[in-house]
Amino acid sequence: xxxxxxxxxxxxxxxxxxxxxxxxxxxxxxxxxxxxxxxxxxxxxxxxxxxxxxxxxxxxxxxxxxxxxxxxxxxxxxxxxxxxxxxxxxxxxxxxxxxxxxxxxxxxxxxxxxxxxxxxxxxxxxxxxxxxxxxxxxxxxxxxxxxxxxxxxxxxxxxxxxxxxx
Numbered sequence: 001x002x003x004x005x006x007x008x009x010x011x012x013x014x015x016x017x018x019x020x021x022x023x024x025x026x027x028x029x030x031x032x033x034x035x036x037x038x039x040x041x042x043x044x045x046x047x048x049x050x051x052x053x054x055x056x057x058x059x060x061x062x063x064x065x066x067x068x069x070x071x072x073x074x075x076x077x078x079x080x081x082x083x084x085x086x087x088x089x090x091x092x093x094x095x096x097x098x099x100x101x102x103x104x105x106x107x108x109x110x111x112x113x114x115x116x117x118x119x120x121x122x123x124x125x126x127x128x129x130x131x132x133x134x135x136x137x138x139x140x141x142x143x144x145x146x147x148x149x150x151x152x153x154x155x156x157x158x159x160x161x162x163x164x165x166x
Contacts (some may be wrong), residue, residue: 025115026069026155036067046136058138060069062119070116077102093134094144115158124148
């Protein structure tokens with residue numbers, strides 16, 4: 001019996017290796033596609049941590065234009081010499097965020113499925129303090145390197161969004 005189990009597992013491995021993995025964002029869209037229907041109000045939020053003295057909560061609010069599962073090839077993350085992400089310049093942080101999700105330079109490249117939501121921006125609040133320069137996608141009226149206005153369209157992974165009415 002043990003040999004049968006090992007043989008089945010060995011035969012199943014090559015079939016699984018050819019399939020692309022589902023990231024949490026793709027799993028969310030696959031299991032619950034209705035929550036991101038056309039026109040729904042969603043928010044992307046940063047900050048707000050802390051119990052006694054809470055950090056400010058920055059956000060981007062928008063209207064869903066589309067939601068889909070896409071296959072993406074994950075290449076190595078852009079290299080930055082001898083720096084942790086907390087020491088990146090804004091340009092280095094943006095380059096890394098645009099490449100994300102990516103794999104470490106030592107990991108093998110692979111394909112994964114992502115749940116991508118396209119939204120039209122309706123409102124936002126972004127940090128302006130210099131210390132927030134490399135701590136998030138929102139900074140000084142921008143989403144990464146894109147200036148925000150009422151007609152701006154952006155794409156985010158589905159698991160980064162929450163409903164406006166929560």
